Amino acid sequence: MNNINMDHGCVLQVRNLSKKFGRGCPHCEKLTGPEFGSNVCPKCNSVVALHHVSFDLYQGEILGVVGESGSGKSSLVQCLYFDQQATSGEGYLSYYNDGEENIFQLPQSKKRYIRNHLMGMVYQNPLLGLRLGFTSGGNIAEKLLTADIYHYETIRERGKELLTRTEIPEYYMDEKPKRFSGGMQQRVQIAKALANNPPILLLDEVTTGLDVSVQAKVLDLIKCLQQELNISMLVVSHDLGVIRLLTNRTMVLKNGRIVERGLTDQILEDPQHNYTQLLVHSML
Protein backbone atom coordinates (compact mmCIF):
# COMPACT_ATOMS: atom_id res chain seq x y z
CA MET A 1 0.00 0.00 0.00
CA ASN A 2 1.67 3.17 -1.16
CA ASN A 3 0.22 5.98 0.87
CA ILE A 4 2.13 8.84 -0.62
CA ASN A 5 1.18 10.32 -3.91
CA MET A 6 4.68 10.87 -5.24
CA ASP A 7 3.45 12.78 -8.30
CA HIS A 8 2.51 15.67 -6.11
CA GLY A 9 5.92 15.80 -4.44
CA CYS A 10 4.62 15.02 -0.98
CA VAL A 11 7.52 14.14 1.35
CA LEU A 12 5.73 13.63 4.64
CA GLN A 13 2.18 12.53 5.17
CA VAL A 14 0.78 12.47 8.71
CA ARG A 15 -2.64 11.02 9.45
CA ASN A 16 -4.55 11.12 12.72
CA LEU A 17 -1.52 11.70 14.89
CA SER A 18 -2.49 11.64 18.57
CA LYS A 19 -0.42 12.11 21.65
CA LYS A 20 -1.76 11.68 25.13
CA PHE A 21 0.13 12.19 28.38
CA GLY A 22 -1.32 10.16 31.21
CA ARG A 23 -3.45 7.09 31.69
CA GLY A 24 -6.32 8.16 29.47
CA CYS A 25 -10.01 7.19 29.63
CA PRO A 26 -12.81 6.76 27.07
CA HIS A 27 -13.95 10.36 27.64
CA CYS A 28 -10.61 12.12 27.02
CA GLU A 29 -11.23 13.02 23.38
CA LYS A 30 -14.88 13.99 23.88
CA LEU A 31 -14.31 16.29 26.83
CA THR A 32 -11.27 18.22 25.60
CA GLY A 33 -10.60 20.47 22.64
CA PRO A 34 -11.12 24.06 21.53
CA GLU A 35 -14.84 24.00 22.41
CA PHE A 36 -13.96 23.18 26.02
CA GLY A 37 -10.97 25.53 26.05
CA SER A 38 -8.80 22.88 27.61
CA ASN A 39 -6.83 19.76 26.72
CA VAL A 40 -6.90 18.28 30.21
CA CYS A 41 -9.53 15.55 30.56
CA PRO A 42 -11.81 16.40 33.52
CA LYS A 43 -12.45 12.72 34.24
CA CYS A 44 -8.91 11.32 34.37
CA ASN A 45 -6.63 14.37 34.28
CA SER A 46 -4.77 13.07 31.24
CA VAL A 47 -3.44 15.69 28.84
CA VAL A 48 -4.53 15.30 25.24
CA ALA A 49 -1.60 17.09 23.61
CA LEU A 50 -2.58 16.17 20.06
CA HIS A 51 -5.75 14.65 18.68
CA HIS A 52 -6.17 13.44 15.09
CA VAL A 53 -3.68 15.82 13.55
CA SER A 54 -3.29 15.23 9.81
CA PHE A 55 -1.26 17.14 7.27
CA ASP A 56 0.93 16.81 4.18
CA LEU A 57 4.33 18.37 3.76
CA TYR A 58 5.49 18.95 0.19
CA GLN A 59 8.95 19.10 -1.32
CA GLY A 60 10.61 22.49 -0.79
CA GLU A 61 7.72 24.05 1.08
CA ILE A 62 7.67 25.70 4.49
CA LEU A 63 4.68 24.70 6.54
CA GLY A 64 3.91 26.78 9.60
CA VAL A 65 2.30 25.58 12.82
CA VAL A 66 0.93 28.36 14.96
CA GLY A 67 -0.77 28.30 18.32
CA GLU A 68 -0.55 29.46 21.90
CA SER A 69 1.50 27.83 24.65
CA GLY A 70 0.20 24.36 25.44
CA SER A 71 -1.59 23.97 22.11
CA GLY A 72 0.55 20.94 21.23
CA LYS A 73 2.97 22.58 18.78
CA SER A 74 6.09 21.25 20.44
CA SER A 75 4.53 17.82 21.02
CA LEU A 76 3.90 17.66 17.28
CA VAL A 77 7.53 18.19 16.25
CA GLN A 78 8.79 16.05 19.08
CA CYS A 79 6.60 13.16 17.91
CA LEU A 80 7.88 13.65 14.36
CA TYR A 81 11.50 13.66 15.56
CA PHE A 82 10.76 10.67 17.84
CA ASP A 83 11.70 12.56 20.99
CA GLN A 84 8.22 11.60 22.12
CA GLN A 85 6.43 8.38 21.35
CA ALA A 86 3.19 9.08 19.45
CA THR A 87 0.17 7.46 21.10
CA SER A 88 -1.46 6.62 17.79
CA GLY A 89 -1.47 7.76 14.20
CA GLU A 90 0.27 7.11 10.94
CA GLY A 91 3.17 8.82 9.24
CA TYR A 92 4.70 8.13 5.86
CA LEU A 93 7.99 9.51 4.63
CA SER A 94 8.67 9.41 0.90
CA TYR A 95 12.42 9.12 1.57
CA TYR A 96 12.00 6.11 3.82
CA ASN A 97 11.08 2.92 2.01
CA ASP A 98 9.08 4.93 -0.58
CA GLY A 99 6.52 5.79 2.07
CA GLU A 100 5.40 2.18 2.48
CA GLU A 101 5.86 1.96 6.23
CA ASN A 102 4.24 3.83 9.08
CA ILE A 103 7.18 5.61 10.71
CA PHE A 104 5.52 5.77 14.13
CA GLN A 105 5.35 1.97 14.29
CA LEU A 106 9.00 1.35 13.43
CA PRO A 107 11.45 -0.20 15.90
CA GLN A 108 13.78 2.19 17.72
CA SER A 109 16.78 1.44 15.50
CA LYS A 110 14.84 2.37 12.33
CA LYS A 111 13.52 5.52 13.99
CA ARG A 112 17.11 6.38 14.85
CA TYR A 113 18.05 5.90 11.22
CA ILE A 114 15.34 8.35 10.11
CA ARG A 115 16.44 10.85 12.77
CA ASN A 116 20.08 10.61 11.80
CA HIS A 117 19.76 10.46 8.04
CA LEU A 118 16.51 12.07 6.97
CA MET A 119 15.64 14.76 9.49
CA GLY A 120 17.15 17.78 11.15
CA MET A 121 15.79 19.45 14.24
CA VAL A 122 16.39 22.91 15.63
CA TYR A 123 15.15 23.34 19.17
CA GLN A 124 14.04 26.54 20.83
CA ASN A 125 16.75 26.07 23.42
CA PRO A 126 20.23 25.49 21.90
CA LEU A 127 21.06 23.46 25.03
CA LEU A 128 18.79 20.69 23.76
CA GLY A 129 20.21 20.50 20.25
CA LEU A 130 23.87 21.10 21.03
CA ARG A 131 26.35 19.42 23.28
CA LEU A 132 27.99 22.35 24.95
CA GLY A 133 30.94 20.30 26.15
CA PHE A 134 32.06 19.69 22.57
CA THR A 135 33.34 22.25 20.05
CA SER A 136 31.04 23.60 17.35
CA GLY A 137 32.99 21.49 14.85
CA GLY A 138 32.44 18.46 17.07
CA ASN A 139 28.72 19.12 17.21
CA ILE A 140 28.48 19.15 13.43
CA ALA A 141 30.72 16.06 13.34
CA GLU A 142 28.31 14.23 15.64
CA LYS A 143 25.50 14.52 13.12
CA LEU A 144 27.79 13.33 10.31
CA LEU A 145 29.24 10.47 12.35
CA THR A 146 25.79 9.19 13.27
CA ALA A 147 25.08 9.21 9.54
CA ASP A 148 28.07 6.86 9.06
CA ILE A 149 30.61 9.28 7.59
CA TYR A 150 33.95 8.28 9.09
CA HIS A 151 36.38 10.34 6.99
CA TYR A 152 38.02 13.00 9.16
CA GLU A 153 38.92 15.50 6.43
CA THR A 154 35.47 15.21 4.86
CA ILE A 155 33.93 16.00 8.24
CA ARG A 156 36.24 19.01 8.72
CA GLU A 157 35.47 20.37 5.25
CA ARG A 158 31.75 19.94 5.70
CA GLY A 159 31.95 21.64 9.10
CA LYS A 160 33.78 24.64 7.65
CA GLU A 161 31.32 24.89 4.81
CA LEU A 162 28.31 24.82 7.14
CA LEU A 163 29.75 27.36 9.55
CA THR A 164 30.55 29.71 6.68
CA ARG A 165 27.05 29.29 5.40
CA THR A 166 25.57 30.11 8.79
CA GLU A 167 27.91 33.14 9.04
CA ILE A 168 30.07 31.89 11.86
CA PRO A 169 33.77 32.75 11.42
CA GLU A 170 35.88 29.68 10.70
CA TYR A 171 38.12 30.20 13.74
CA TYR A 172 35.14 29.46 15.97
CA MET A 173 35.09 25.89 14.70
CA ASP A 174 37.25 24.58 17.53
CA GLU A 175 35.61 26.70 20.19
CA LYS A 176 32.90 25.40 22.48
CA PRO A 177 29.44 26.92 21.82
CA LYS A 178 29.16 27.39 25.59
CA ARG A 179 31.01 30.67 25.09
CA PHE A 180 28.89 31.87 22.18
CA SER A 181 26.01 34.32 22.29
CA GLY A 182 22.45 33.00 22.02
CA GLY A 183 22.14 33.96 18.37
CA MET A 184 25.41 32.27 17.49
CA GLN A 185 24.43 29.13 19.39
CA GLN A 186 21.21 29.05 17.43
CA ARG A 187 23.13 29.35 14.15
CA VAL A 188 25.47 26.53 15.18
CA GLN A 189 22.40 24.46 15.92
CA ILE A 190 21.04 25.17 12.45
CA ALA A 191 24.42 24.21 10.96
CA LYS A 192 24.32 20.96 12.92
CA ALA A 193 20.77 20.18 11.82
CA LEU A 194 21.76 20.73 8.19
CA ALA A 195 24.98 18.71 8.41
CA ASN A 196 23.88 15.62 6.52
CA ASN A 197 21.60 17.40 4.05
CA PRO A 198 18.32 16.20 5.53
CA PRO A 199 15.33 16.51 3.21
CA ILE A 200 13.17 17.60 6.16
CA LEU A 201 14.00 20.21 8.76
CA LEU A 202 11.92 20.74 11.90
CA LEU A 203 12.20 24.15 13.56
CA ASP A 204 10.71 24.56 17.02
CA GLU A 205 10.40 28.22 18.07
CA VAL A 206 13.85 29.02 16.75
CA THR A 207 13.72 32.77 17.25
CA THR A 208 12.09 32.89 20.67
CA GLY A 209 14.45 34.40 23.18
CA LEU A 210 16.61 36.20 20.63
CA ASP A 211 16.63 39.97 20.27
CA VAL A 212 14.99 41.51 17.23
CA SER A 213 18.07 42.15 15.08
CA VAL A 214 19.43 38.63 15.72
CA GLN A 215 15.96 37.23 15.06
CA ALA A 216 15.96 38.93 11.68
CA LYS A 217 19.38 37.42 10.89
CA VAL A 218 18.32 33.89 11.83
CA LEU A 219 15.08 34.16 9.86
CA ASP A 220 16.95 35.51 6.87
CA LEU A 221 19.35 32.58 7.13
CA ILE A 222 16.53 30.03 7.25
CA LYS A 223 14.81 31.61 4.26
CA CYS A 224 18.05 31.66 2.24
CA LEU A 225 18.90 28.07 3.11
CA GLN A 226 15.47 26.92 2.16
CA GLN A 227 15.65 28.59 -1.22
CA GLU A 228 19.18 27.34 -1.85
CA LEU A 229 18.76 23.74 -0.71
CA ASN A 230 15.06 23.25 -1.42
CA ILE A 231 14.47 21.57 1.95
CA SER A 232 10.99 20.94 3.28
CA MET A 233 10.52 22.64 6.62
CA LEU A 234 8.03 22.51 9.43
CA VAL A 235 8.20 25.79 11.34
CA VAL A 236 6.57 25.94 14.75
CA SER A 237 6.04 29.36 16.28
CA HIS A 238 3.65 31.40 18.35
CA ASP A 239 4.95 34.52 16.60
CA LEU A 240 2.76 35.40 13.62
CA GLY A 241 5.51 37.66 12.29
CA VAL A 242 7.78 34.65 11.89
CA ILE A 243 4.97 32.69 10.28
CA ARG A 244 4.21 35.50 7.84
CA LEU A 245 7.84 35.91 6.88
CA LEU A 246 8.74 32.26 6.42
CA THR A 247 5.84 30.05 5.59
CA ASN A 248 3.80 29.24 2.51
CA ARG A 249 1.04 27.38 4.29
CA THR A 250 -0.07 27.44 7.90
CA MET A 251 -2.03 25.30 10.31
CA VAL A 252 -3.54 26.79 13.44
CA LEU A 253 -3.40 24.50 16.46
CA LYS A 254 -5.63 24.95 19.48
CA ASN A 255 -5.84 22.51 22.42
CA GLY A 256 -4.27 19.75 20.37
CA ARG A 257 -6.61 20.11 17.36
CA ILE A 258 -6.10 21.80 14.04
CA VAL A 259 -8.79 24.47 13.88
CA GLU A 260 -7.85 26.11 10.62
CA ARG A 261 -5.41 25.61 7.78
CA GLY A 262 -4.61 27.22 4.47
CA LEU A 263 -2.28 29.62 2.66
CA THR A 264 -0.50 31.84 5.15
CA ASP A 265 -1.64 35.09 3.54
CA GLN A 266 -5.19 33.89 3.49
CA ILE A 267 -5.15 32.90 7.14
CA LEU A 268 -3.57 36.14 8.27
CA GLU A 269 -5.75 38.40 6.09
CA ASP A 270 -9.03 36.57 6.33
CA PRO A 271 -9.13 34.29 9.37
CA GLN A 272 -12.29 32.16 9.59
CA HIS A 273 -12.14 30.43 12.95
CA ASN A 274 -12.78 32.73 15.88
CA TYR A 275 -9.59 31.59 17.64
CA THR A 276 -7.54 32.50 14.57
CA GLN A 277 -9.30 35.85 14.43
CA LEU A 278 -8.36 36.44 18.05
CA LEU A 279 -4.78 35.45 17.32
CA VAL A 280 -4.48 37.72 14.28
CA HIS A 281 -6.03 40.66 16.07
CA SER A 282 -3.78 40.32 19.06
CA MET A 283 -0.74 40.52 16.78
CA LEU A 284 -1.06 44.28 16.22
Next chain:
Amino acid sequence: MIEELIPKAEKFNYNFAFIDEGAKKEIRRKLLKAIAIPGHQVPFASRELPIARGWGTGGLQVTMAVIGPEDTLKIIDQGCDGSVNAINLRKLMVKTTGVKTTFDTTQATVIQTRHRIPEIPLKEGQVLVFQVPLPEPLRHVEPSEVETRRMHAESDYGLMWVTLYEDIANWGSISIGAGYPCKVNGHYIMSPSPIPKWDNYKLNQAECLYLFGAGREKRIYAIPPYTDVEPLQFEDKPFSVERFDGLYCIRCGATDSFLDEIYDEETGEKYHVCSDTGYCDWRMENKDE
Protein backbone atom coordinates in the same frame (compact mmCIF):
# COMPACT_ATOMS: atom_id res chain seq x y z
CA MET B 1 47.27 -37.06 39.98
CA ILE B 2 43.89 -35.37 40.25
CA GLU B 3 43.23 -37.46 43.35
CA GLU B 4 46.42 -36.16 44.86
CA LEU B 5 45.46 -32.59 44.21
CA ILE B 6 41.86 -32.42 45.35
CA PRO B 7 42.48 -33.49 48.95
CA LYS B 8 45.15 -30.82 49.15
CA ALA B 9 42.51 -28.22 48.43
CA GLU B 10 40.05 -29.76 50.83
CA LYS B 11 42.55 -29.57 53.64
CA PHE B 12 41.78 -25.85 53.87
CA ASN B 13 38.03 -26.48 54.02
CA TYR B 14 37.36 -24.56 50.86
CA ASN B 15 35.40 -25.71 47.87
CA PHE B 16 37.58 -26.39 44.84
CA ALA B 17 38.53 -22.92 43.48
CA PHE B 18 37.09 -21.15 46.53
CA ILE B 19 33.63 -20.12 45.31
CA ASP B 20 30.75 -22.57 45.70
CA GLU B 21 29.38 -24.67 42.85
CA GLY B 22 26.18 -22.61 42.58
CA ALA B 23 28.20 -19.45 42.05
CA LYS B 24 30.37 -21.17 39.46
CA LYS B 25 27.32 -22.42 37.64
CA GLU B 26 25.92 -18.91 37.44
CA ILE B 27 29.20 -17.45 36.17
CA ARG B 28 29.52 -20.24 33.58
CA ARG B 29 26.03 -19.53 32.31
CA LYS B 30 26.86 -15.84 32.00
CA LEU B 31 30.11 -16.74 30.23
CA LEU B 32 28.20 -18.82 27.69
CA LYS B 33 25.90 -15.90 27.02
CA ALA B 34 28.85 -13.53 26.72
CA ILE B 35 30.55 -15.83 24.21
CA ALA B 36 27.33 -16.15 22.22
CA ILE B 37 27.08 -12.34 21.90
CA PRO B 38 30.67 -11.17 21.34
CA GLY B 39 31.44 -7.87 23.06
CA HIS B 40 28.11 -7.65 24.89
CA GLN B 41 28.36 -6.98 28.61
CA VAL B 42 26.44 -9.53 30.65
CA PRO B 43 25.60 -8.63 34.26
CA PHE B 44 26.47 -11.24 36.87
CA ALA B 45 26.25 -11.59 40.62
CA SER B 46 29.78 -10.71 41.62
CA ARG B 47 30.76 -12.66 44.77
CA GLU B 48 32.69 -11.59 47.83
CA LEU B 49 36.28 -12.79 47.67
CA PRO B 50 39.14 -12.64 50.17
CA ILE B 51 40.66 -9.83 48.06
CA ALA B 52 39.38 -6.29 47.70
CA ARG B 53 37.21 -5.09 44.82
CA GLY B 54 39.43 -3.49 42.21
CA TRP B 55 42.22 -6.01 42.73
CA GLY B 56 41.07 -8.36 40.03
CA THR B 57 37.96 -9.90 41.57
CA GLY B 58 36.19 -10.06 38.21
CA GLY B 59 39.02 -11.86 36.47
CA LEU B 60 39.51 -14.09 39.47
CA GLN B 61 35.88 -15.21 39.57
CA VAL B 62 35.99 -16.02 35.85
CA THR B 63 39.20 -18.00 36.36
CA MET B 64 37.66 -19.83 39.34
CA ALA B 65 34.61 -20.72 37.25
CA VAL B 66 36.55 -22.09 34.26
CA ILE B 67 39.53 -23.77 35.93
CA GLY B 68 39.74 -27.51 36.51
CA PRO B 69 42.27 -29.65 38.42
CA GLU B 70 44.15 -30.53 35.21
CA ASP B 71 44.69 -26.94 34.11
CA THR B 72 47.99 -25.12 34.16
CA LEU B 73 47.63 -21.57 35.38
CA LYS B 74 49.66 -18.46 34.61
CA ILE B 75 48.87 -15.15 36.28
CA ILE B 76 50.44 -11.91 35.13
CA ASP B 77 50.14 -8.29 36.15
CA GLN B 78 51.12 -5.76 33.45
CA GLY B 79 52.97 -8.60 31.74
CA CYS B 80 54.94 -9.47 34.88
CA ASP B 81 54.72 -12.85 36.64
CA GLY B 82 56.30 -11.51 39.81
CA SER B 83 54.37 -8.42 40.83
CA VAL B 84 52.42 -8.23 44.09
CA ASN B 85 49.00 -8.58 42.49
CA ALA B 86 49.99 -11.59 40.40
CA ILE B 87 51.77 -13.38 43.25
CA ASN B 88 48.88 -13.02 45.67
CA LEU B 89 46.23 -14.09 43.19
CA ARG B 90 48.41 -17.08 42.26
CA LYS B 91 48.83 -18.02 45.92
CA LEU B 92 45.07 -17.95 46.45
CA MET B 93 44.43 -20.06 43.37
CA VAL B 94 47.08 -22.62 44.29
CA LYS B 95 45.85 -22.85 47.87
CA THR B 96 42.24 -23.43 46.84
CA THR B 97 42.76 -25.59 43.72
CA GLY B 98 46.24 -27.06 43.89
CA VAL B 99 46.69 -26.60 40.12
CA LYS B 100 50.08 -26.41 38.47
CA THR B 101 51.32 -22.92 37.73
CA THR B 102 53.79 -21.78 35.14
CA PHE B 103 55.57 -18.66 33.87
CA ASP B 104 55.69 -20.09 30.35
CA THR B 105 52.90 -18.73 28.15
CA THR B 106 52.97 -21.74 25.83
CA GLN B 107 52.49 -24.23 28.69
CA ALA B 108 49.52 -22.47 30.33
CA THR B 109 45.93 -23.43 29.58
CA VAL B 110 44.37 -20.62 31.60
CA ILE B 111 46.10 -17.25 31.83
CA GLN B 112 44.76 -14.50 34.03
CA THR B 113 46.08 -11.08 33.14
CA ARG B 114 45.96 -7.50 34.25
CA HIS B 115 46.37 -4.95 31.43
CA ARG B 116 48.56 -6.97 28.99
CA ILE B 117 48.26 -9.72 26.39
CA PRO B 118 51.33 -12.03 26.26
CA GLU B 119 53.69 -11.45 23.32
CA ILE B 120 53.74 -15.10 22.25
CA PRO B 121 50.55 -15.63 20.22
CA LEU B 122 48.03 -17.76 22.10
CA LYS B 123 46.80 -20.98 20.55
CA GLU B 124 43.50 -22.82 20.35
CA GLY B 125 42.58 -24.30 23.70
CA GLN B 126 44.11 -21.48 25.70
CA VAL B 127 41.93 -19.05 27.66
CA LEU B 128 43.00 -15.52 28.51
CA VAL B 129 41.07 -13.95 31.39
CA PHE B 130 41.24 -10.18 31.77
CA GLN B 131 40.78 -8.21 34.98
CA VAL B 132 38.64 -5.25 33.94
CA PRO B 133 38.29 -2.09 36.02
CA LEU B 134 35.75 -0.23 33.82
CA PRO B 135 33.87 -2.43 31.35
CA GLU B 136 31.74 0.35 29.85
CA PRO B 137 33.55 2.12 26.99
CA LEU B 138 30.80 4.76 26.79
CA ARG B 139 30.94 5.65 30.47
CA HIS B 140 32.92 8.87 30.03
CA VAL B 141 30.53 10.14 27.36
CA GLU B 142 27.28 8.98 28.96
CA PRO B 143 26.95 8.58 32.74
CA SER B 144 23.57 6.81 32.68
CA GLU B 145 23.62 3.00 32.56
CA VAL B 146 20.13 2.91 31.04
CA GLU B 147 21.31 5.19 28.24
CA THR B 148 24.53 3.30 27.52
CA ARG B 149 22.61 0.02 27.27
CA ARG B 150 20.22 1.61 24.82
CA MET B 151 23.16 3.03 22.86
CA HIS B 152 24.76 -0.42 22.65
CA ALA B 153 21.50 -2.06 21.63
CA GLU B 154 20.92 0.43 18.82
CA SER B 155 24.58 0.79 17.84
CA ASP B 156 24.19 4.50 18.57
CA TYR B 157 27.88 5.32 18.83
CA GLY B 158 27.93 8.88 17.43
CA LEU B 159 29.00 10.33 20.78
CA MET B 160 31.92 7.94 21.13
CA TRP B 161 33.11 8.96 17.68
CA VAL B 162 32.78 12.65 18.51
CA THR B 163 35.26 12.24 21.37
CA LEU B 164 37.74 10.77 18.88
CA TYR B 165 37.05 13.64 16.47
CA GLU B 166 37.57 16.19 19.26
CA ASP B 167 40.86 14.56 20.20
CA ILE B 168 42.18 14.91 16.66
CA ALA B 169 40.82 18.47 16.33
CA ASN B 170 42.41 19.54 19.62
CA TRP B 171 45.62 17.54 19.82
CA GLY B 172 46.26 16.31 16.30
CA SER B 173 45.89 12.68 17.25
CA ILE B 174 43.71 10.42 19.39
CA SER B 175 44.98 10.69 22.93
CA ILE B 176 43.68 7.40 24.34
CA GLY B 177 46.72 5.63 25.78
CA ALA B 178 45.34 2.38 27.14
CA GLY B 179 42.05 0.59 26.70
CA TYR B 180 41.51 1.80 23.15
CA PRO B 181 37.86 1.06 22.26
CA CYS B 182 37.23 -1.46 19.53
CA LYS B 183 34.28 -2.78 17.60
CA VAL B 184 33.59 -6.47 18.05
CA ASN B 185 32.01 -8.55 15.31
CA GLY B 186 30.72 -5.40 13.58
CA HIS B 187 28.32 -4.41 16.33
CA TYR B 188 29.31 -3.75 19.94
CA ILE B 189 31.95 -1.23 20.95
CA MET B 190 33.96 -2.80 23.72
CA SER B 191 36.61 -1.69 26.15
CA PRO B 192 39.49 -4.17 25.88
CA SER B 193 40.45 -3.35 29.52
CA PRO B 194 43.44 -0.99 29.88
CA ILE B 195 45.80 -2.90 27.59
CA PRO B 196 48.24 -0.76 25.59
CA LYS B 197 47.33 -0.03 21.97
CA TRP B 198 50.19 -2.40 21.12
CA ASP B 199 47.99 -5.32 22.18
CA ASN B 200 44.84 -4.28 20.31
CA TYR B 201 45.71 -6.16 17.12
CA LYS B 202 46.13 -9.38 19.10
CA LEU B 203 42.38 -9.37 19.76
CA ASN B 204 41.48 -9.62 16.08
CA GLN B 205 40.90 -13.13 14.68
CA ALA B 206 42.71 -14.66 17.65
CA GLU B 207 42.92 -18.43 18.03
CA CYS B 208 42.31 -18.37 21.79
CA LEU B 209 39.28 -17.43 23.85
CA TYR B 210 39.27 -14.05 25.59
CA LEU B 211 37.13 -13.63 28.70
CA PHE B 212 36.68 -10.33 30.52
CA GLY B 213 35.53 -10.06 34.13
CA ALA B 214 34.75 -6.84 35.99
CA GLY B 215 34.08 -7.67 39.64
CA ARG B 216 33.26 -4.26 41.02
CA GLU B 217 31.10 -3.35 38.02
CA LYS B 218 29.57 -6.86 37.91
CA ARG B 219 29.96 -7.44 34.19
CA ILE B 220 31.29 -10.30 32.08
CA TYR B 221 32.02 -10.14 28.37
CA ALA B 222 33.98 -12.21 25.88
CA ILE B 223 35.60 -12.45 22.47
CA PRO B 224 35.28 -15.97 21.07
CA PRO B 225 38.08 -17.34 18.85
CA TYR B 226 38.27 -16.09 15.27
CA THR B 227 36.18 -12.97 15.81
CA ASP B 228 36.69 -9.66 14.04
CA VAL B 229 37.85 -6.98 16.45
CA GLU B 230 38.79 -3.63 14.98
CA PRO B 231 39.91 -0.50 16.77
CA LEU B 232 37.79 2.59 16.08
CA GLN B 233 39.51 4.69 13.46
CA PHE B 234 38.73 7.35 10.90
CA GLU B 235 39.23 6.28 7.29
CA ASP B 236 42.00 8.84 6.80
CA LYS B 237 43.42 8.71 10.36
CA PRO B 238 44.49 5.09 10.81
CA PHE B 239 44.92 3.56 14.25
CA SER B 240 48.56 3.34 15.29
CA VAL B 241 50.31 1.50 18.08
CA GLU B 242 53.16 2.59 20.36
CA ARG B 243 56.53 2.81 18.63
CA PHE B 244 59.87 1.83 20.13
CA ASP B 245 62.17 3.00 17.34
CA GLY B 246 65.77 2.19 18.09
CA LEU B 247 64.93 0.80 21.53
CA TYR B 248 65.53 -2.75 22.71
CA CYS B 249 65.25 -4.82 25.85
CA ILE B 250 68.42 -4.47 27.94
CA ARG B 251 68.00 -8.04 29.17
CA CYS B 252 67.12 -10.16 26.12
CA GLY B 253 67.71 -7.64 23.32
CA ALA B 254 64.17 -7.92 21.94
CA THR B 255 63.06 -5.17 19.56
CA ASP B 256 59.66 -6.69 18.81
CA SER B 257 58.04 -6.53 22.24
CA PHE B 258 56.28 -3.89 24.32
CA LEU B 259 58.98 -2.20 26.41
CA ASP B 260 58.87 -0.76 29.92
CA GLU B 261 61.08 2.10 31.07
CA ILE B 262 63.25 1.51 34.11
CA TYR B 263 65.78 3.76 35.76
CA ASP B 264 69.07 2.64 37.26
CA GLU B 265 68.88 3.28 40.99
CA GLU B 266 72.42 4.65 41.29
CA THR B 267 73.28 6.26 37.98
CA GLY B 268 69.74 7.39 37.09
CA GLU B 269 70.25 6.02 33.59
CA LYS B 270 67.16 5.01 31.58
CA TYR B 271 66.81 1.43 30.28
CA HIS B 272 64.09 -0.51 28.56
CA VAL B 273 62.99 -4.05 29.36
CA CYS B 274 60.27 -6.33 28.03
CA SER B 275 56.99 -5.71 29.80
CA ASP B 276 56.14 -9.39 29.29
CA THR B 277 58.62 -11.13 31.61
CA GLY B 278 57.55 -14.58 30.41
CA TYR B 279 58.50 -13.62 26.85
CA CYS B 280 61.82 -12.17 28.05
CA ASP B 281 62.68 -15.39 29.92
CA TRP B 282 61.66 -17.51 26.93
CA ARG B 283 64.02 -15.50 24.69
CA MET B 284 66.86 -15.80 27.22
CA GLU B 285 66.48 -19.58 27.39
CA ASN B 286 66.37 -19.97 23.62
CA LYS B 287 69.42 -17.74 23.23
CA ASP B 288 71.58 -20.27 25.11
CA GLU B 289 70.61 -23.13 22.87
